[in-house]
Amino acid sequence: xxxxxxxxxxxxxxPGSDLAGETAAAMAAASIVFRKINPHxxxxxxxxxxxxxxxxxxxxxxxxxxxxxxxxxxxxxDSLETLIAMDGFVDVVVALFSN
Numbered sequence: 001x002x003x004x005x006x007x008x009x010x011x012x013x014x015p016g017s018d019l020a021g022e023t024a025a026a027m028a029a030a031s032i033v034f035r036k037i038n039p040h041x042x043x044x045x046x047x048x049x050x051x052x053x054x055x056x057x058x059x060x061x062x063x064x065x066x067x068x069x070x071x072x073x074x075x076x077x078d079s080l081e082t083l084i085a086m087d088g089f090v091d092v093v094v095a096l097f098s099n
Contacts, residue, residue: 024052 010016027049034042 020052020055024049027052 008014008016008019010020027045031042031045031049034045
């Protein structure tokens, strides 16, 4: 293969929540494709998609808490029922409010 496949890192200095969201969506979609022909790989893709999504959620909640503490907390309370249904949400909120 002659095409360059350069890797990029997403961190505090190199933000990329849009890329992380697209990556999680692509892995989740691929997990559906491989569900019947390779269940182990399908599960692995879904697991990693959930990890990426959780990290992306953590960044969203951390930033919202730092930039708009009062209005962001009100948003959380107003949306609590929907947010609790999100995988990983409870862990994120516990970590956020314990700091």
